[in-house]
Amino acid sequence: MKINDFKLEVYFEQYEFSAPYLLTQSDCESMELGQLLALEPGAQEKLMKSWLGYTEVQGNPELRSLVSALYQSIGEENVIMHTGAQEAIFDYMNVLLEKGDHVISMFPVYQSLYEVAHAEGCEVSRWELKAGEQGWAIDFDELEALIRPNTKLIAVNTPNNPTGYTFGEDEMKQLCSIAEKHGIYLFSDEVYRGLELDGNTRPCAADLYDKAASLGVMSKAYGLSGLRIGWVATKDTDMISKMKKFKHYMSICNSAPSEILSIIALNHGDKILQKNKSIIKENLTLADCFFEKYDSLFKNYRPISGPIAFHKMEIDRPIEDFCEDLVRKSGVLLLPANIYSYPGSFFRMGYGRKSFSESLNRFEQYLIEKGLV
Numbered sequence: 001m002k003i004n005d006f007k008l009e010v011y012f013e014q015y016e017f018s019a020p021y022l023l024t025q026s027d028c029e030s031m032e033l034g035q036l037l038a039l040e041p042g043a044q045e046k047l048m049k050s051w052l053g054y055t056e057v058q059g060n061p062e063l064r065s066l067v068s069a070l071y072q073s074i075g076e077e078n079v080i081m082h083t084g085a086q087e088a089i090f091d092y093m094n095v096l097l098e099k100g101d102h103v104i105s106m107f108p109v110y111q112s113l114y115e116v117a118h119a120e121g122c123e124v125s126r127w128e129l130k131a132g133e134q135g136w137a138i139d140f141d142e143l144e145a146l147i148r149p150n151t152k153l154i155a156v157n158t159p160n161n162p163t164g165y166t167f168g169e170d171e172m173k174q175l176c177s178i179a180e181k182h183g184i185y186l187f188s189d190e191v192y193r194g195l196e197l198d199g200n201t202r203p204c205a206a207d208l209y210d211k212a213a214s215l216g217v218m219s220k221a222y223g224l225s226g227l228r229i230g231w232v233a234t235k236d237t238d239m240i241s242k243m244k245k246f247k248h249y250m251s252i253c254n255s256a257p258s259e260i261l262s263i264i265a266l267n268h269g270d271k272i273l274q275k276n277k278s279i280i281k282e283n284l285t286l287a288d289c290f291f292e293k294y295d296s297l298f299k300n301y302r303p304i305s306g307p308i309a310f311h312k313m314e315i316d317r318p319i320e321d322f323c324e325d326l327v328r329k330s331g332v333l334l335l336p337a338n339i340y341s342y343p344g345s346f347f348r349m350g351y352g353r354k355s356f357s358e359s360l361n362r363f364e365q366y367l368i369e370k371g372l373v
């Protein structure tokens with residue numbers, strides 16, 4: 001399979017481990033191994049006793065059981081673990097799709113949700129989020145109009161990367177009923193679930209529709225990206241067994257210590273989510289002041305949920321040039337819209353890190369130095 005470069009990863013590779021002011025990251029604040037183990041008496045011993053042989057292909061049963069409890073009607077047999085969410089996307093798309101299938105993908109979105117399908121020879125239509133006065137919005141009539149007789153899959157991401165747009169309960173139900181009416185599979189990337197800033201949890205696609213799959217991960221809301229543990233939850237057990245067979249050609253099984261550490265983290269999941277939500281809320285308050293102060297230069301598209309937002313800057317040069325100069329001169333990393341193949345001068349800002357305030361200050365200093373504010 002030939003596949004286009006993953007633009008975001010290529011961009012991050014240049015700067016993620018060298019730029020001192022990371023103002024665009026999508027994963028929440030992480031922690032040291034010792035901090036995770038300190039959450040639970042006996043956790044250290046549990047880790048030390050973990051067996052370093054191969055693990056079950058579908059994933060550690062205790063971990064799958066904890067993951068299934070994150071849903072309303074999902075059992076541990078409906079969950080398959082993967083090495084991060086990325087491997088899970090690759091597995092699902094490879095198992096489901098064939099050349100000539102039509103796929104509808106929300107847009108802008110995390111690239112692999114449409115790029116794997118494209119690489120497999122599928123035709124991909126964009127279901128576009130639009131930036132309006134009230135923030136980002138999406139139109140279900142447009143979705144219906146995109147459906148064709150050979151539409152196999154609708155791929156969505158809620159809370160969305162990069163906009164922070166999030167389906168409400170009614171919208172998720174509407175989406176599932178449209179997919180069901182046409183017999184179309186639904187892949188719902190929900191990796192930022194758990195970071196609902198209004199306190200309202202939303203239903204997961206996998207709970208509402210038998211041909212839906214919900215994607216989850218330890219990386220984002222829990223901030224444990226180094227564990228590389230992700231999963232797909234679906235009532236479609238035929239899909240699970242096909243994905244298991246495809247996984248035989250990828251990682252085969254997950255890292256045993258990572259599975260144990262994920263079990264420990266999920267045992268304290270609510271606490272970790274609360275901590276990360278407080279960081280995001282504090283940072284959003286700082287950003288609100290910043291954008292209000294410089295409202296002629298920026299349009300603040302506050303996220304509904306999650307740790308990222310896609311804001312707009314009023315500049316008369318390409319946003320990618322601005323971001324490139326910003327990171328080279330000041331060490332502040334932002335993601336320009338072209339990384340999402342999206343037009344306009346949007347950029348992604350990340351709110352999940354404790355260093356946000358320091359990075360925002362450095363950003364402001366750069367704008368002052370350049371005479372932009």
Ligand SMILES: Cc1ncc(COP(=O)(O)O)c(C=O)c1O
Pocket residue numbers: 026083084085086087110157161189191217219220225228230
């Ligand atoms: C929407 C979305 N899905 C999937 C992934 C992949 O997650 P992971 O890096 O844990 O594999 C990401 C990572 O940024 C993402 O933003």
